[in-house]
Amino acid sequence: MxxxxxxxxxxxxxxxxxxxxxxxxxxxxxxxxxxxxxxxxxxxxxxxxxxxxxxxxxxxxxxxxxxxxxxxxxxxxxxxxxxxxxxxxxxxxxxxxxxxxxxxxxxxxxxxxxxxxxxxxxxxxxxxxxxxxxxxxxxxxxxxxxxxxxxxxxxxxxxxxxxxxxxxxxxxxxxxxxxxxxxxxxxxxxxKVWWPKSACSFCPFALASAAGLARALPRYVANPYEAFKALTMEYLAVAANPRQGLIGGRQLYDALLDFEGGPGLLADFQEHLNCMPWAIYDVRRAFRASADDMMKAANAARSMTRVAAGDRADMVRLLDYMATHHLPSGARYEIGRHQRVWIHERNLYYPCPEQAFVTAPALAIDKANKSFDQAWEEALKGPSQLTFV
Ligand code: SF4
Missing domain, CATH: 3.40.50 (Rossmann fold)
Structure with a gap:
């Protein structure tokens, strides 16, 4: 056998x-x-x-x-x-x-x-x-x-x-x-070697515990190639959804900011990002309401579409121009680690739409859930405009 x-x-x-x-x-x-x-x-x-x-x-x-x-x-x-x-x-x-x-x-x-x-x-x-x-x-x-x-x-x-x-x-x-x-x-x-933990170099399960994070951070500082892979993945994910992050919703980026050798690594990471092709994405999420509680989201359908492409400086300038000259009423411009124009923000009540134009490395493909169009229509008609007295 x-x-x-x-x-x-x-x-x-x-x-x-x-x-x-x-x-x-x-x-x-x-x-x-x-x-x-x-x-x-x-x-x-x-x-x-x-x-x-x-x-x-x-x-x-x-x-x-x-x-x-x-x-x-x-x-x-x-x-x-x-x-x-x-x-x-x-x-x-x-x-x-x-x-x-x-x-x-x-x-x-x-x-x-x-x-x-x-x-x-x-x-x-x-x-x-x-x-x-x-x-x-x-x-x-x-x-x-x-x-x-x-x-x-x-x-x-x-x-x-x-x-x-x-x-x-x-x-x-x-x-x-x-x-x-x-x-x-x-x-x-x-x-005559101590065998290290095997895992994908960005494994969020390996980062989930304090001990796992303590093992991982020096590994990233010692190995920028692996750090950049994890950070790029996280950066793009957070651009599309600010609630993402490799450490149970928290960001590896933040953990490295406070770690010895981390700020230098992150400065190099920004240079790494500068060398990539960039894009402006239109990211939309249509949240459905939970069956018995309109304050709870059941699930969301997502659409992500590239609307412009170029180098990082061009994309940042373009979105900045859009935000400065063509900001729709009710929209919000956010500048920080990520640059976004929020067209719709998540509401307290569901269904509701969420939409942002965001600059990010041009690594994601255009993709929408099959049910997106219908979910988006329903989200736009949701109770976001209701006034509760
Ligand atoms: S990221 Fe997923 S596949 Fe990779 S080591 Fe972690 S659990 Fe396994």
Whole structure:
């Protein structure tokens, strides 16, 4: 029976590999039955890729373990997956992926959402691996090894009934009683490095806790490439919706302002933005009312359309001219980290429209929800003009 290890490039699954490959008694299968599968989101930390290439891949190559790296081909499942590598002698960790999660986020001017399930992970990791594993097993029984450790029993319980037909889940770290610290020591014993957290370099889940943020900020200051990727994504998302941000609705930009080395990094980031093509976007949101409470929004349909393009200075001047000479009655001009002309602002009562012209890097595509036109009509007729006595 095939034994398939989902290798997330982190300490947990790395520790499983080092133990299996160093202690024969730790496994009950032959290494020729083992396949290591990796889903590349396209946005993993450079450091992680370097460590995998330096320490893990040589070990896998030494034992001639089949190692397959895949990624999404596009934002549509219809386009399937791309095989980046399939070899028993892995050398390169293709962390650049194919269609990157960051491509998808930037195209629609948003950040991965932290409320509810990790949709980004299901799309960029879970789904490509399911497709690959289905191809490898053809519906036959297989052992699927996942690196949950002893602090992740809830995740293990949720994971157990999931997956493809024929899947027999296996959680070696929980069988061994290993927590993350023990995994890190196992790796340190072998490679003499402390394995960092693996994640997309902008992962909002990694920034959600104080400890996660404390780990991430020095990493950003030390690695402007990764910082600019995260900051650009956030900047664009906030331009489209001031309530966005990579730290649970708060902005990474603000956290870096108060961190040693952060202001210098942010000055360089502004220069980075200056070198990009820019646009003025017309961003509209049509809020529907909750069924039983007109002071609560049910959901919103959004439209984002590029109305002008050029360099940053031109776009700023153009919007400034519009705001100075053609500001409609009731509109508001806002200048700060973002430059906006608010045509409609969110109301206390729903349905209601929200509309702003905003300058931002020209990275988002024109896009509207299918239901937008109808929702917009309804929002414009909403109670925003009512006077409550
Ligand atoms: S690492 Fe974070 S951002 Fe990347 S796919 Fe996983 S949850 Fe989403």
């Amino acid at each position: 095939k034994v398939i290890l989902s290798y997330g490039l982190g300490a947990d699954s790395t520790a499983i590999l080092t133990r299996w490959l160093s202690a024969r008694s730790s496994r009950n299968f032959d290494l020729k039955d083992l396949i290591v599968v990796i889903a590349q989101t396209g946005d993993e930390h450079l450091e992680t890729g370097h460590l995998v290439e330096t320490h893990v891949f040589p070990l896998l190559a030494k034992h001639r373990i089949r190692t397959i790296q895949v990624a999404r081909a596009s934002n549509s499942q219809r386009d399937g997956i791309v095989t980046l590598d399939d070899t028993t002698e892995p050398t390169t960790c293709y962390i650049q992926g194919a269609y990157r999660l960051s491509d998808e986020m930037v195209e629609v001017a948003t950040v991965p959402q932290t409320g509810g399930i990790r949709k980004c992970s299901l799309k960029a990791k879970g789904w490509p691996l399911d497709v690959l594993i289905a191809q490898l097993t053809g519906g036959e029984e297989f052992v699927h090894v996942v690196g949950f450790e002893t602090d992740e029993l809830t995740r293990m319980m949720r994971d157990m009934p999931l997956g493809l037909p024929g899947r027999i889940p296996s959680y070696p770290l929980i069988e061994w009683g290993w927590d993350r610290e023990q995994c890190e020591w196992e790796i340190f014993d072998h490679f």
